Amino acid sequence: MFVVALAITVAGCNYGNIIEGDPLGEYYRPADASSSPYASKVFEYTPAPGQFIGEPNITPALILTPEAACAWAKERLDAKKFVSLGAFGGFIVVGFDHSIVNIGGYSFAVYGNAFTGSSEPGIVWVAVDDNGNGIPDDTWYELRGSEYSNEYTLRNYSVTYYKPDGPGQDVRWSDSEGQEGTIDYMATFHTQDSYYPQWIAAEQYTLTGTRLKANNYYQSSNGMWINPDYDWGYADNFGGDRFRIGDAMDAEGKAVNLKYIDFIKVQTAVNAKSGQLGELSTEVLGFEDLSMYTSPR
Ligand SMILES: [Ca+2]
């Protein structure tokens, strides 16, 4: 099989294309009886700063390397406990021990901790291991959601976060729209030295993704901040944990017809804060393949 694929690659430059006789492609990894429906690996966990980043109640030991951050996130997901992605742009990338088939309807689920009026949407991205090397260095496709055509939705939006000089300080940010702000230090609730990820040694880092309009508001009648639900298509958004591979689109917004996927990324999609609740941050509690429960193809 590999020799055949290599020959085609050299001759036709169509690396990763479907091979005759193997309808889902040479790198498709079918599920079998031993496969787990849950994410088997965390490839990257790079949150934006946030109140739950390095929180001593959920992070017993300081996380000092990206590898340790991935291991910590995987343990949390295995225990069905939340992993916070922090403020805008923070993300996690997971993979499975098999490929997730596009079954037409909902092929997989991303679990969050939203309830109505407490939605912190995350954009879901998917990728196929086109080059068959087992790592997510392939093209990412954003899944279309209800806000795709919203005039306030911004693609390729970036936020740069600046490491504080010392403990107990806000984390400053600036964005690609020329705005500035802070992730507020909330001494009453979260007392770790800093909300900037401890394992990011750089003095600043930049996260880029799609930004949705923040709809949060203060409800003076009961003194509560409300983070309203979006219609559909986002992680940690009340009303829908399930996702269709058929919603994948390319950078121009055109639908791409993926037969299966190997990797999922979730990224916080709003840049906003809600008073005493602090910054909006997507949380994920698990990733589950739903295609395994339908009849095998
Ligand atoms: Ca949440």
Ligand SMILES: [Ca+2]
């Ligand atoms: Ca790859």
